[in-house]
Each structure stands twice: as structure tokens, then as C-alpha cells.
Amino acid sequence: MAMPLRQTIRVAxxxxxxxxxxxxxxxxxxVELEPLYACNLKCEGCGKIQHPAGVLKQxxxxxxxxxxxxxxxxxxxxIAGGEPxxxxxxDEIVRQLVERRKYVFLCTNAMxxxxxxxxxxxxxxxxxxxxxxxLRERHDESVxxxxxxxxxxxxxxxxxxxxxxxxxxxxxxxTDTPQTVVEVLNFLNDxxxxxxxxxxxxxxxxxxxxxxxxxxxEQTRELFKKAFAGGNRRRWRLNHSPLFLDFLExxxxxxxxxxxxxxxxxxxxQRPCYLMADGYVPTYRQLVEETDWExxxxxxxxxxxxxxAHCGYEPTAVLATMGSLKESLRAARETATGGRG
Numbered sequence: 001m002a003m004p005l006r007q008t009i010r011v012a013x014x015x016x017x018x019x020x021x022x023x024x025x026x027x028x029x030x031v032e033l034e035p036l037y038a039c040n041l042k043c044e045g046c047g048k049i050q051h052p053a054g055v056l057k058q059x060x061x062x063x064x065x066x067x068x069x070x071x072x073x074x075x076x077x078x079i080a081g082g083e084p085x086x087x088x089x090x091d092e093i094v095r096q097l098v099e100r101r102k103y104v105f106l107c108t109n110a111m112x113x114x115x116x117x118x119x120x121x122x123x124x125x126x127x128x129x130x131x132x133x134x135l136r137e138r139h140d141e142s143v144x145x146x147x148x149x150x151x152x153x154x155x156x157x158x159x160x161x162x163x164x165x166x167x168x169x170x171x172x173x174x175t176d177t178p179q180t181v182v183e184v185l186n187f188l189n190d191x192x193x194x195x196x197x198x199x200x201x202x203x204x205x206x207x208x209x210x211x212x213x214x215x216x217x218e219q220t221r222e223l224f225k226k227a228f229a230g231g232n233r234r235r236w237r238l239n240h241s242p243l244f245l246d247f248l249e250x251x252x253x254x255x256x257x258x259x260x261x262x263x264x265x266x267x268x269x270q271r272p273c274y275l276m277a278d279g280y281v282p283t284y285r286q287l288v289e290e291t292d293w294e295x296x297x298x299x300x301x302x303x304x305x306x307x308x309a310h311c312g313y314e315p316t317a318v319l320a321t322m323g324s325l326k327e328s329l330r331a332a333r334e335t336a337t338g339g340r341g
Contacts, residue, residue: 019319030261033078036083036086038057055266068269074102076103077102111151127164132152168196197237202215217308224249260318271287
């Protein structure tokens with residue numbers, strides 16, 4: 001686990017306060033903020049941009065975006081979309097969140113990053129999270145456009161040169177093999193030397209153009225078990241709890257914790273999670289208190305049956321880690337060694 005020590009302490013303190021001091025049974029670890037749905041790419045596995053033209057033109061006001069994060073109380077926020085760099089005030093949203101000491105990850109395909117990077121300032125509370133699904137041919141195929149991989153790599157290098165923290169997020173499909181997973185993570189870890197990497201099996205969005213290449217549970221476990229072999233997972237700077245990585249390769253299993261990483265979009269707080277849209281409510285309190293959480297998860301809702309995505313299962317892994325001295329020590333050891341011990 002490659003999370004910086006300062007961030008690790010902040011999150012651990014927050015979790016202790018929520019779980020032990022305030023005795024809350026539901027609270028957010030990180031908010032997925034979507035201030036727009038418009039994007040400059042049409043990725044084959046994306047289910048986020050299939051909205052009417054009028055919706056795609058909308059941009060969330062700065063005060064609304066910042067207010068939602070503050071309302072939730074979460075210590076971290078992942079700004080997604082759409083492509084956040086298409087929002088004309090994205091730099092102001094980031095500035096105000098960083099000013100309030102929220103850890104901000106700005107997710108981007110990096111097509112606009114070099115053009116707009118001057119609007120941002122390096123901070124220990126801020127990182128660009130660049131989408132990289134594979135090496136050149138694999139990534140360009142995933143985003144349905146040639147040249148995107150090369151631009152993303154150039155943008156990452158420019159951001160690093162300017163002193164920004166850079167993380168990546170990689171989504172894997174049934175067209176991937178253990179070798180393609182190893183190749184891209186080796187490249188990001190050893191050649192680009194990004195600060196952290198996030199990985200996840202793709203979720204089968206109902207509106208995604210490509211419905212044929214999503215992984216099933218057993219396929220996911222087999223893929224990551226083989227990719228993690230030979231000490232790879234301990235060497236890579238993966239921004240995940242050890243238990244979530246155990247979960248990916250089938251060494252343990254968990255129920256989904258859909259409320260752990262709530263989604264706030266142009267429509268409000270999305271039920272039940274970032275991946276499924278069963279309705280929206282205007283306040284975080286309504287989301288937590290009025291959603292029937294028990295009806296979601298594997299064996300309860302068919303849309304959940306093949307899901308092993310980070311947004312549902314990482315919160316479960318984090319809470320399980322917190323409840324176990326052995327796992328807490330294991331996570332602390334991996335944090336201290338940058339994922340290499």
C-alpha cells in the first residue's frame with residue numbers, strides 16, 4: 001500500500017473517530033464527485049456519458065461541488081466525470097477543497113492535462129489520477145482513439161516535472177491476461193515511477209457500448225492471482241489495502257459496502273453507489289438513512305453478481321483491517337515500506 005504517511009494517519013484518525021468515538025455504522029471514506037458528464041473520449045467500457053445533450057452541457061457550480069464534500073465529512077474526494085478538465089472552474093473546485101485539507105484526486109484521461117496544468121499548484125493534498133488501462137495498443141483500443149496513450153505518458157512526465165503527485169487508475173477486462181496486467185503495472189511502477197496505482201476489474205455498466213468484455217468473479221480471481229504471483233503485488237506501489245488485493249485474487253471474500261464511497265453528481269447523491277443509478281436524493285443524510293442497503297450485493301441484485309470493483313469492496317477491506325490487529329499491523333508495515341515489504 002503506497003499511501004503517503006500523512007494521509008494514512010489522517011484517514012486512520014478519521015476512521016477511529018467515526019467508528020469508535022462517534023459509533024457510526026455508516027460513513028464515507030471518500031466521495032466520488034462528478035461535476036459534469038461530458039467527456040472528450042468515448043471509452044468502450046464506460047457507462048457514464050450516455051446522457052441527453054442537455055445534461056452533457058451542464059457543469060456543477062463550485063459552491064455545490066465543495067458543499068457536497070463538506071456535507072459528507074469525508075477526508076478524501078475523487079473528482080471524476082466525464083472529463084473533469086473540461087469543467088471551466090475545476091481548478092477552483094480543487095483549490096477550495098485543498099484549502100480545507102481534503103485529499104483530492106483529479107481523475108483525467110490526460111488529453112487536456114498539459115494544456116491546463118498551469119491552473120493547478122502542487123500540494124500534498126492533491127494528485128492527478130491518470131487513466132491508463134494498458135500499454136499503447138491496449139490503452140488506445142480501450143479509449144477508442146489512437147495517440148491517447150502517448151499523450152497521457154507525456155502529460156504524466158510534465159506533471160512530475162512540475163512537482164505534482166501523480167497516481168494512475170487502470171481498469172481490466174476479459175481481454176486482459178496476467179501478462180498485460182504485469183506489463184502495464186511494471187511500466188507505471190518502474191519506468192514512469194508514478195506515486196501510486198489503483199486497479200479494478202471493470203464493472204458491467206448497462207449502458208456501456210461494449211457488453212462482451214466484462215470479467216466474471218472467477219475470471220477476475222484467476223487474472224489477479226496469476227498477475228500478483230512472484231512477489232509482484234508487494235513490489236508495485238498499489239494504493240489499496242492488503243485485504244482488497246487478497247479479495248481480488250480470491251484469497252478472501254467480502255460483502256459490498258456500497259455506502260463507503262458515495263457518489264455525488266449533477267443529479268444529487270446517487271443510490272446506491274457510483275456504478276448503479278437507482279435514483280437520487282438531495283442530501284447525504286437522506287442517502288444514508290433512506291436507502292435500502294440490504295437489497296444490494298451479490299446474490300441480492302443481479303447487477304451486483306459479477307462486481308468486484310474498488311468502490312464497493314475497498315471500504316469493506318478497510319473496515320475489516322481496522323477491526324483486526326493483525327491486519328492493521330500488516331497494512332502499517334506495507335505503508336512504511338511503500339508496498340515492498
